[in-house]
Amino acid sequence: MRRILQLFTALLLFCGVNLTLKAQDRTVTGKVTSTDDGSAIPGASIIVKGTTTGSTTGSDGKYSISVSDNATLVFSFVGMVAQEVPVGNRSTIDVQLVPNVQSLSEVVVIAFGAAQKGTFTGSAGQIDSKQLETRPLTNVATALAGTLPGVQTNAGSGQPGSGPDIRIRGFGSINASNDPLYVVDGVPYSGNISNLNVDDIASISVLKDASSTALYGARAANGVVMITTKRGSKDREQLSLKAETGFSSRAIPEYEVVNAYQYYPLMWEAYRNSLAYARTNPYPMEQANQVASGLAPVRGTTRITGIAEQLAYNPFNVPNNQVVLPDGTINPEASLLYPGDLDWEAPMKRRGSRSDYVLSYSGGSDKTDYFASLGYLSEKGFFIRTDFERISARVNVNTQPLSWFKTGFNLAGNTTRSNTASDGSSTGFVNPFFFTRNIGPIYPVYARDRATGELILDEKGQPIFDYGNRNVSGLLARPSGAFPGRHIVAETQLNNDELRRQVLSARTFGEITFLKDFKFRTNLAADISNFKSMSYDNNLVGDGAPAGRASRTVTSTTSYNLNQLLTYNRTFGRHTVEALVGHENYDWTYEYLYGFRQGIIAEGNTELGNFTTVNSLTSRTDKYRTEGYLSRLSYNFDEKYSFSASYRRDGTSRFSQKSRWGNFWSVGAAWRIDQEKLFNLPQWVNMLKLRASHGVVGSDAFLTTNSDGTTDPNYYPYQALYAQGPGVNNGIEPGFLFSSLANEDLVWESNATSDIGLDFELLNRRLTGTVEFFNRQSSNLLFEVPLPVSSGIPSINQNIGAMYNRGLELQLGADVVRAGDFTWNVNFNFTSFINRITKLPQEEIISGTKKLKVGQSLYDYWLRSWYGVDPADGAGLYRAAPTAGAANLRIMENGDSVTTVFSDARFDYHGSAIPDFSGGISNTFSFKGLTLSVLLNYQKGGLVYDATYAALMGTGSYGRALHVDQLRRWRNPGDVTDVPRPDITQSAQYNAQSSRFLTDASFLNIRSANLSYNFPKSLASKIRLSNLRIYLTGENLLLFSERKGMNVTQAFTGVTSNRYTPSRIITAGLNVTL
């Protein structure tokens, strides 16, 4: 790129610029080089400050200029930071110019065009390909984590190919989608964002305020992520190859759970306590000890039911009644018969891998440019049978065949196949993370002889899985807490959960230039994505047993986008005017087909035809269309004052004819204070810009909540409908059932966003940054407003809520050290916002761990108030509700009323899942060709409701794993601790969902680090390469948080669940450019 600029400037100076060389006192000579690689810069300009006297460097970077005494020389070159050097009495001045990364990306990609950074009135953050090229990213959304202020990401899943969810400037909606709009190459993208090959991406631009998003009108409320793919550059033919390969593993370790030697006594104690502290007829302590150890029969019987009988499996080398002694300690003689077979994670885990190969070539002539790439990505997750494989290709050709006509074609296709872990339900038995985390540490994976602990082998001499339901004769059934009849290793191996996707994405345009200042452009885009998910539940163990069952889901998503844009661009003296009018159509179709059959015929074949019985067979087609008229007017005076206004009128098929058209608009202004002669800012202020914007954008992305809590888009929220389908047919007769009420007045959720920002570049652009405040007011929020039950329909969709997000964003970039070959650059970003609900249809809405109420945030916890553990009997105590029954009420010494019964507990607000502030810090160190860059993400404040930890703290279920915190449980009267008495019977009371399981959500994450080495050009060119780079890189390297195992940012709601743990990826790569 720089070479082109150099040539260009040289040419310009050579041909056009007439330099007046006045006679001066003496001559100064020298050489101008670049700090980048030390090479000479031809065509750099040297001007005597305050005069028009100047010179340029020759092809060898050398110059000579006549100066008077006390003169100051200004050295400048496109893409470099200008430098001023006082001449003094020197006659030779060599100068090294520093590349100005900011100025190279001075153009920001915005809606329907690009804006100059210097005059841009909106708020946007941009990531360019440089920040992406050495990171092993499968999903482009991952790149946004911690790199831009105002952008929140959750941890995402470790499932290969998946990425995090993105929230821009808080949470603008309660019941509609909070996802931003993804726009790929100028067109709203209907496919999955993981379709994109990150190596094809030139830049990602995140549009945050109304001034930059208003042209996306009814879909812009949650911000816009603009992704632009690469194109070729003129006169620079190149062929690049990237190859990287590495390993993936768990990024967050497992929770710390107790081992078998600790587990047995703990469960003994839970059993013993349930006898000794029984509410009616408690056992005397001594007898309870004997019974729990299996040394005395259960009262009134002759039956021995000790802890070993309760847990069913005794993995030790001592008899059942000698495992735990009557004093509650493990028998010192006891040792495990098969210690290697008790870890269920081990057979599920493997060393994951990731390989990524991309071949691309690009180039161009005066009239045509092209870019083509072919990529292959294969990622194997660190759990068995989870992977992601993608082959992607792209061709982008642009040409100008006639002086007044331009056209181009950008075609991308890919095919993906992936095996996925069944982690959709947090407590599903087929969820490998739930199962391996929660099964007690005493149950073997393989069937074992009960006496000897030896493996039981099948006829072929192979070990047999122990399903825990006596599937091998002589075995016992696992107790209810240890998943009897289920076996995650067997089920994962035998089941199938696979998906495939084929995607075709095409963009084309024609652009006509006429009447000098006018351009007419029409863009046509089509995105087609075909998806197939194949699932098989085996016939031996688990959900599908004994019949076996399979399902196929086939969907096809097709979207077309057509727009026509007319632009006018003219500069009159110091005035620059740009006007845009346009029209846009968007047409989206989703076809869905689902079949589900059971009763496998021939084992090994999982196609639907191989099953006897149809359980479900259905299909549907959904449509969504929008049409919009758009316009924008920008005006700039002397690069000093900029104004911009935009307006879009949008119609959507989601609302009734009566109310489907809405108006969206924005106004913005920017003032370049540094250009102002009046103030005469000091030298070290290179740029100072104050900007402000205000506007209104909308969201029509309404969702419906299914009975299982998942959400689906609602494309017909205003219509009165009768449900149909197999669920409402009356046998062989077709049926309908009234399902939704009409609301013809339903309109957009709207967001009025105000933004004030200050952009600055100081100290020779060594310090750059932005400070900005935003206020995002959401109104007309959609609610399914409950109706009287007697109306026979639960709710009606209405626009009724309001909420705001207000915050501060800060971004600072500093070249801390610029010492010749060594540079150290720090980039810091910070976001803090508050979220408040200002209007609701009801006084309060309780949903899960949250309660929505005016004056509270969307994610404020509403939980039982945990009080502590009663030292007298180890009971778990909650603050008592005023209505609490007297029977379970306890009055503490300080007068607090508490209860041991969770249903009598008082509910209170207990803080929020939204952090006080969060952000990222990146450090880049460069020395010659060596670059080390480290990206940290941080968050301070906010709370996690650690539900997965809470599950490990329950002692109510024989066979369920326990967290090591259980070791500091209450044991004897007088013990002061925060972990209640283990008690099979009382556990549900003592360990109920409450404020006890809220945990500080502050964290520091080494998100990514990479070390790369660019071979010197001289060396690279010897082997006929224009560039050669090797690198070593890691993602998700280390997480520091309050609790080991806790996935702090798993969900924006703050509630943890059993999901695929994020993966750590370490790869080595090679980048070759010819």
Add this chain to the structure above:
Amino acid sequence: MNRKNICIAAAGLMLLFSACEKDYLEVSPTNATPVADVFSTTNNAWGAINGMHRAMFFQWGNMDQAGQGGMMIHLDYLGEDLVFSSSSQWFDDTYRWQMHRNVNGSSLEWAYYLYYRIIANANRIIDNIDGTTGPSADRNAIKGQALAYRAWAHHQLVQLFGKRYVPGADNSQLGVPLLTRSTTEGQPRATVEEVYAQVNQDLDEAITLLEGYNRSVRSGSTAKSHINANVAKGLKARVTLTQGRWADAAKIAAEARQGFSLMSNAQYQEGFSDVTNPEWMWEATRLMTSKPSSIPSLLTCRPISTPPTSGQRRR
């Protein structure tokens, strides 16, 4: 050059401001049907009746909520003549009388919703059926069934949520809201007397409209799920029984059983699970395709092989 530019500009502007067809933004779902289409023809309106029949036996929410069948089990559990010694999970609270006496009991809201949803569907049919095209015999049969459902559901509700009807008394105690039109406004509770008056009026109208409706003509194997005049009379017989109108009850019950024979000794041993049983007047039939992957069973979570049936038995 100039002319070319003008042509291009004109073409561009035309493209720019050429809006789409007017109905471009009108889309409808394919897994649901707009109300207007449901009540365009009697053929479609039959679907609205059949959906109600299905609602009598599909799973509404939890596994115990299998339509009227689930409700009948709940009511049986509340009785004194049922002994159940092991845990049944879904019905435990009902059996222990911890459900219907708890204002937050989930089954209370469900019972209310179940019957009022039936009523809401019936009201929509009654409101719209006159505008459908098709044979008037069909319109009568559809409207008659909707009226019978409305009466039956109100009758169920008033028995669950009102003090009992006392023969000869004024019965001005509060019953349940009467919903005789489609509305989303909450309605005041009507007196028990008013509810019974409306129930009787709806049933009388239904019996008149259903006169001459032969359900096996249109509906084959599912004929017994439909309400014909016999069934409507059977429902009326029950209403008169709860009102203590013994003579009316005997008379209407006798009319209702016209055309039905009693079971043979052999049929008594067939398990009461066959729709062809001659004594069953009103019953649902399920297809394998309409079966969820595990059937909400009567007592436990385990799938059972025989589908639950709902309906009434003639005594």
